[in-house]
Amino acid sequence: MARSKLIGLVLAAGMFFAVRYLSTKMTQCPHRKTTMPRDPSPQTGRGRCWRLMRGEPADVNTASSPPSDARVNTGIERGCVALLPRYQRRRPVVEEEKVFPLAFALIVHTAPGQVDQLMRTIYRSHNVYCIHVDRKARRSVGLLSQWAQCFHNVLVLQEVEVVYGGAGLVTAARACMRMLANTHVKWKYYIILSGQEFVLKTNLEIVQILKLLNGTNDIEQYPFPEHLRWRFETRYSVINGTMMTRLVDAKPAFKQNITLYKGSMYGMFSRGFVLFILESKIAAELIDWAEDSYAPEELVWATLNGLPGAPGGYNVTVKHDIALNQVLSRAVIWEWDRVPCHGKFVRSVCVFSYRDLPWLVSRPEIVANKFNSNFDQLVIDCLESWLHHKAMLSETINMNWYHYRNVPQSQQSTCKNCRRQSM
Template sequence: MKGLYRCKRYFYLLPFLFISTLTLMMGTGPGCFETSLMVRRMLLDQNLNNTCKLLKCRSEEDCKNIKEENQLRFQKLQSDILSNRCYSILSRVKHGTPEELEVPLSFSILAHRDFQQLFNLLEAVYRPHNLYCIQLDSKSDAAFVKQVSLLVQCLSEVHNNIFISKKSISLIWQHSSLLEGDLLALQQLLEFPHNWQYYVNIVGSEFVLISNSELVRKLKTVRNNIGFVDIQFPHSQVQDRWKYSYELTKGAESGKADTTLFGSYYKNVPRVTSSLKSLPPKNLTIMYGIKNVAISRKFADYVINDELSKELRVWLKDVLVAVEHFYPTLATVFIKNINYNSNINNNNSTENLKQIPFQDFSFNKDLVEFQMRKTFWLNSDHYCYGQIRREICVLSLLDLPAILQEKGFVMNKFDSDLDPSVVTCLNEMIYGLDKEA
């Protein structure tokens, strides 16, 4: 019945879909104006009044002109960054609301390609009072690294609250390097002289669903000492991730192994071995959840400096998708008399080792009151209008109505090579403006 309801709900789209199918058979996709009309109709059906400049176009030519203007605007910004003309970048910086200033945040951003998408994400979340660390992939091409470095340099000239991680590592999909990238950034954020209260981890291919001020408002409702961490008990298929050790193919970390169109970040994934894994440290119950978190400074300090956290970090190095297990598992752990201060002294750390850790699952519901990331998977109810890559929908403008129904901090996944207009529209809808260069 649920499927039948969806069919009836979008029955009016059949003419559009029929035309789209014909155009696809002829080797082209639906036109710009046609796509805009489809999105507007879907938004009306969902009683959503959200709009952006592109959705107001009145003809194919008008639509194409708007898209071209948006692209030329970014190219101008890109040129300014490469020429070290920082004024145009600094003039676009959003300043925090009084509510945001009460809860300063720190962000880590993992990135390996697509400067346009990274720029859009950073522009959305960047505020002068927060702190930011960008963790780059050591395999990223030189042009991408140069653009990121110059952008950071521009922002740092005035605000001194953003930096590139001191250590560049090889980031590989499903590998523990993604967890290491997060933790390398987090450690530097903890060491930086700044009064941030919560740590947020995101990646360059994501984009926000809500503003920073809305996130801060939600963080103010936190009733635990941790924040927002997705926690689930792992099902049997997930538990297979730590039955045997996983290892990388030869040359994967250097990027010398086989690559795909999107680079060795995706191609050289960890492969299962015949070596059985040891039991988790202190026989912990390994938990499972999405990688994105918003965690308090106290908990952030714990995951970096506590001895049990260090043991778990090492144990997860040969576990598939380690980043989905580290934060959720540690969030359930409570050790009596742990010192949560930033300067944990060696005596206390040694004493902590004598304590027997246990896990408390009674507050899991509090930790998942707000989801930090949303994704449309291949097996979800949502029809992907963009492209399916590795079972994830890479989003396009036609996915916008479904995106706006999601409740979370960021949405995954976007690619400016596929369709930059969906992020442009989201940005205008969230911040209620059409930014000019």
């Protein structure tokens, strides 16, 4: 009798642990897969991705191969019937998001699978999107143009060939500005992304952050460093796809006496500021003058933002600083930052790995740069799953609103010059 009871207890315990083991396996975040099953609530502490986000050890198969871009291309080639289901996810959208539409510009030159995953995460039917595909991109990237045929709010163009250090980025961004400004959607902010970035906030969280800015831009801006003035004091031109210096003639100073600022290509621009870039005489003159400079995208947006009267602009310093977190647009680790990069550095920028997840999910910025699915797909998959889970909750949680209210640009958000914002 006692022996049969003991055998029964052993069998029951075995079944309990077997069920628990299978349940755990089913909820783990699979490595190197584009689409993940929904992870459980982060409060439960279950799921591989949530353990990685907390910095806990987890079984990670780094030898697995990343998802093939060929699969994405095949899906695109099969047309809208294959493409639409990936975007029509059951994801609630609250009224606060609908009355505050956003415009996104994606500057793309590679990795269509990664771009597809980014678009899948940020896509909302009430927003508008412009995808600029580099003219020299491979055909597999060019297939992204099919998106324009499937979505009423996605525009795709191939305006220029972008060369590192050249004026192509400014041209591509302005082309998207022009197209999005002519849509029927009266979006509030224009957000520039690259195809190798990934968002850190849901659409609702982005909306609430931008509402705090109240029409002020989020653009990195500080006086142009003396040791980098060679960038616009020397003429540059593109020769055979490479930026080359022209030493035969000096570049004249800009004809108007304005302060030149340095910043980043990527930021969050108010609608009024975008219209100012497209329509004002001084913006056209500055962009034309900077065209033969080195990396003009790091000069024109910041300088225009610092002009007196620029919609949403300001004259305070807003600079990348890991400790201060002033630039809300981008979380990035440069090689000289005193923050560990668990991935690898490419052109002095950290390419994130899954071991960077605890840092990424703690950041206040809306976007992180940069990711490479061929290097580490898991970090992108986990962020996508985390964001989808938060979007399903339809609420903003664990947000440091005190920080957003106290960055320098938020202090300027009286927006006296933003009358055109409501146009």
